[in-house]
Amino acid sequence: MTVRRRVAAVLLAGALALEAAAQGCDAPGTRLESDRYIVVYRTRPAKLAVGEHFAIDALVCPKGQSAPPAGLRVDATMPEHRHGMNYRATVAAKGGGRYVAEGLLFHMPGRWLLLFDVEARGSADRLATDIVLE
């Protein structure tokens, strides 16, 4: 294989990977976007309850020429109460932009801000969404 063909193969593989990731981010779930990344996530269990531990399955897809994610942090706060969770979520990378966060627990009813920090090339994009527990 010539160098030119190798480069072409690598570019094709990269393009296919991005396409696959983009298709993955069309998967069912809650979709969040920043300028550089898409995060699609689902909680386990699907319906959250106050005082019950839950996990999050997340898929991170780079947009355009953005670098693949190097890591993901997951956290949550209650902005009106000025506090976060009493538990630190652990996040495990499963490959292909997939992550599993475990150990989350919302200990109060009200508005929680769920935070995803996508790490890439020394910086992080923060994607956030509201979850209101009654």
Next chain:
Amino acid sequence: MTAARALVGAIAAVAAAAAWGQESVSFTPPEVALILRHGPWPQPAPRDPSNRVSGNPAAIALGQRLFFDARLSANGAVACATCHAPAKAWTDGRRQAAGLASLDRNAPSILDAGRLRWFSWDGGTDSLWAQALRAMLDPREMGAGAPLVAKVVRSDPALECRYRVAFGGSQPDDERLLVDAAKAIAAFVETRTSGRAPFDEFRDALTRGDREAAARYPLAAQRGLQLFVGKGNCSVCHFGASFTNGEFHDVGVPFMLAPGRVDAGRHGGIKRLLADPYNLLGKYSDDQSRASATKTRHVELQHANFGQFKTPSLRNVALTAPYMHDGRLATLRDVVRHYSELDLERLHTHGEQLLRPLKLSDRESEDLVAFLESLTDPRATAPPKAARPVAGCKPRVR
């Protein structure tokens, strides 16, 4: 019944009561939704996967005997029941508990303790059996060691028989037997659940749309309930059917014990928990999946934990005076006054922004007390039934 149907029924009940001219507080739909979250009650007793004898009748019978047995203390005079007396709603009525020595904190009731996530005011233990174990070992409480507990169980034929039936025929070493004794006590404590209170009748009447039953709930308690879920914002922490979210908060109670001595509360509790060989991550948990240890694996030590104490359940609160983690407040009126006149200067500067002085009128304070009193199960101070006989074991202990 779905939540939506229950809410419609509840609103209909309140509206109908008002239309018939019965004395009733007019609750808004959001208030009704919050009220319904505090039930139904009672709820099924959960089983503890970390305790292989949770729910086991022989273990419960053994645990009941051990709970009242002062031989498990270093001086032979202190039992679990010393600080958790049935006639006092399973507390001791003292400002601060006293075992072999005086303690810094108030003894909480064990009623409904099987539903808790964390144990002790600082959450320093993560299972009911680890909490029982800690009380037995603490030199200020019962001051027992594994050899003493093992000797008591092995040398008493009635206890030894029940132990054998509950745990099988193995010959455990002293420490294993100590842990098993704690698990038997936990199995008994799990059975100490509170029954229905007047509030539960009102709450369920709302759910059914039964206006006549709802109207039997005292008007002062209804007004107090409205404050509880509304202006008071109490139900944010005293959440759900157990009236606690099971977590920890700084509510402006001083944590200075004496010059140079502080009670670090949850901050110290997490440190203690993570250093505890009997926590749910350790070898004594019977939960092979370790799923029940999720809380322990993920709990986070934060600076804001300093001076935080666990939100207590409010069920039977009228029977468990004095109040707060150090028992400094003698009556429910004192507690209501504490929140009404809250000193914001006492709150942790890094803490949450939940509390503000409620500035309640005298009538509002009385109404809130009336509501809290309506959380009382009339049978909460009844002695437990005699321990169930265990096949093959003689009924009498000593």
